[in-house]
Amino acid sequence: MTTPPLIPTRTAPPTGAPGSLVPPSSTPVPGAEATLAPQAGAPRRPRRRPPLGPLAATATLAVFALAAVAPGLLAPGSPEALDLGATLQAPSAAHWFGTDELGRDLYTRVVHGTGLSLLIGLGAAAVSLTLAVLLAAASALTGRILSGVADRTIEILFAFPTLLLALLLIATLGPSPLSLVLAVGVGTAPGYARIVRGQLLTVRTSGYVEAATALGHGRRRIIGRHILPNALRPLVGIFTMSIGQSIVWASSLAFLGLGVAPPSPEWGALLDAGRTYLTAAGWLVIIPGLVIALLALAATTLGTSIRNRLETGD
Amino acid sequence: MRTPRPSARIGAGLAMMAVLAGCSAPGTELVASSGAGPDPAPVAEGTLVYGHQQEPPCVYGGWIEQGYLSHQVLDGLVSLDEDGHVVPWLATDWHESADHLTWTFTLQEGPTFSDGTPVDAQAIVDNIDYWLAGGNGTAQVWIGPYVDSARALDATTVEVALSQPYPRFAENLTQPYFGLQSPAALAERTAEENCRQPIGSGPFTVTEWNRGQNIVLDRRDDYDWAPANAAVQGPARVARVDWRFITDPTARTAALRSGEVHAIYDIQAFEWSALESEGYELHRYITPGRPQQLSFNTGRGPFADERVRQAFAYSLDRESVVEAVGRGVIPYEGNGPVSRSTPAYSEEAAARYSYDPERARELLDAAGWSEVGEDGVRVKDGERLHIDFPYAINSTINQDGAAIIQGLQQYAEEVGFEVELIPYPPSAAAAGAYSGPEDYDVSIGYWTSVNAGILLVNWRQNLPESPNPSNAAFYNDPALEATIREANSAVDPDEQDALYRQAQEHIADHALSIGVYDRLSTLAVGPHVDGLRQENSQGGPVFHDAHLVD
DSSP: OOSSSSSHHHOOTTTSSOOOOOOOGGGGOOOOHHSSSTTTTTTOOOOOOOHHHHHHHHHHHHHHHHHHHHHHHHOOSOTTTOOTTTTTTOOSSTTTTOOOOOOOOOHHHHHHHHHHHHHHHHHHHHHEEEEEEHHHHHHHHHHHHHHHHHHHHHHHHHHSSHHHHHHHHHHHHOOSSSHHHHHHHHHHHHHHHHHHHHHHHHHHHHHHHHHHHHHOOOOHHHHIIIIIHHTTHHHHHHHHHEEEEEEHOOOOOHTTTTTTTTOOOHHHHHHHHHHTTTTTHHHHHHHHHHHHHHHHHHHHHHHHHHHHHHHHOO | OOOOGGGGGTTTHHHHHHHHOOOOOOEEEEEEEESOOOOOOEEOOOOEEEEOOOOOOOSSSSHHHHHHHHHHTOOOOOEEETOOOOEEEEEEEEEEEESOOOEEHHHHOOOTTTTBOOHHHHHHHHHHHHHHSSHHHHHHHHTTTEEEEEEEETTTEEEEEESSSOOOOOHHHTTTOOOOOOHHHHHHSOOOHHHHHHHOOSSEEEEEEETEHHHHHHOOOOOOOOOOOOOOOOOOSSSSSEEEOOHHHHHHHHHHHHHHHSSSEOOOOHHHHHHTTTEEEEEEEEHHHHHHHHEESSSSGGGSSHHHHHHHHHHHOHHHHHHHTTTTTTOOOOSSSOOSSSTTHHHHHHHSSSSHHHHHHHHHHHTOOOOTTTTSOOOETTTTTTEEEEEEEETBBHHHHHHHHHHHHHHHTTTTTTEEEEEEEEEHHHTTTSSSSOOOOOEEEEEEESSTTTHHHHHSSSSBBOOOTTOTTOOOOOOHHHHHHHHHOOHHHHHHHHHHHHHHHHHHHHHHHEEEEEOEEEOOOOOOEOOOOOOTTTOOEESSSEEOOO
């Protein structure tokens, strides 16, 4: 992530505009299309196969999104409906994911838990990256004192293991979905702050920023028009990846009983409840675990793809 | 000396009991045994490793989990045998005066505390003074209202003066909260030292406490004053007990199956039949006293209205939920004030509020909660029928209990309640969370005891001049308290039982508290241990009698 990206070539003002910072080598010039056009007899560039991984990830995420927005379409029943005559039933045609200790249908609970699980993941990722950007910006773009404070803050936060930091926050705030979002968000922020800080420093010392400075552009204009857009664009990919990671973190905390109160079908809470019955009803843990892994995998795959495309233009 | 133990103590009506063979001590059952072949050879020495589900803050204290531990270290004056009779321990004899206001205990000669000081009459007096001063909160609430003073008549005779007759005094002293400590240790050591390593005259001493892991109990080789109902006299038959804390029930059961521990406490209901078929020896004790019950906050909120309390009670199919989760191991308990294993148990009180959702809706309508919102929650004057329902998960409520509570929530919501479950961890429970009048609408919990005298503990009025934090319903009724006090002092057993039943039925009629399930003390014992039994007053494990076998 510290490699200077090619982003400046795509975000710079149009060539010829006053104050243009676009390096000459990448400036489109009249007639360039002609020179780049395939010559007769030249070998054709092979058509790229559609990227299966990102496509599958997108499709998977679309299903999760549907489950989050309209769970009733995929599982019409109530996730809390009891069937006391069918407790701890193994997966079957009647209960695809089996039932829990109160006869509740696990498939229905997983589907109806998607919304809250995704919301926690998205919220935590948003908190994490917002905090990371603020800290990184303070570190990389401000004066010595504020920069020093931000650097030390990042280092102090980084000294705590993510889980410990999250536990500390939940112990202070009390378990709730909001606490979970804040705990995971703050807990994972230091790592992202370092990435963003590196990105900002790279862009800040780039040639086009130096040129803008030499041309007498104001500090705010340079930061707002050149540094932030170029440094933060890769975060789109990071954000997507962090959604999956946040869900895993949130599920870990919920597994420890520090998440959403029962009978919520939030996935971490399902894991936590299911572990009690691990020896007799392993599906109560395995299936929610697989679902969490699938979502994290899909989000990470898509995020990686987005990041790569932004960095390499592929 | 009188200790009638009605047959109700046996836990009648349980399906389990009809099909499972074993001994039938009151409240306790040996429901399966692996001992099918010839008796295995005993091992004279060795360490018995035991897995318990939670770690108390002190070895000694007013919580039953502390009582289970301290019972290994601190002896009592008297013990309870399997038929419910009070039998000698450190006291060889005791009697009441004709006016029932004086009790005299005669001690055996010879017992010593592990610091070498004698267990004499003055030591008993010092301990009674310690209890009355609040040294053990549970001991205090039992004897505080009755014991005026104690004095040593000579080295082996103690006289206790009461303010009112208390015919079950000796029976109450069989509870492990009345474990005796060295007065010298209490006077000279810090509270932390006595918390960590109390000095008693029991068969074991606390050698080491690794917080979060285990407590090591080592045998006293000179111990020779076991209770009359002990299987063997003399020192314990194992040299050491490694009392481990294994909170997670799955890990605890796995530790037993793998042979890492010899015995475990608190068996999950769904594991019961599997462990039984695998040949483990299973013990179940239905704790007398208050069962796992719902106490309604009558002081404020929706449950200040009796009709709303009754509606909540009618809305719950408690029996079906308990049967589904309890799988024949955890008994349904309809009686809120006392469990089925408690003397003077009222079947009538237990039979109140069978599942009747239509009746629940009618009562809510009558109470003004007739408007139903789009989400099914009832509304009155713009206020939703919201119920805060906290419970101490992994503390007083285990995983089976948590599942039962979720089932109850669903039933209540069917008729228009909005029930918010608030599980809170053991650390919060130890800090007294969710115990104030503004903290909940309904609470769940138990309070073990040896008889229905627990009613006074739970229902004595909570008044500014005499606070009663154990009155979980925040219900002050002088007439109810008077009935219970009259029962506690009634010297005629039939009269006493009738008064206790009258109090239970009053509590049920006004829906102040309704039962859910009986609290159990369960043990699973592996094939390398013999003689491990449950104590008869509260159901804790007794390691003095246990020994290892090849």
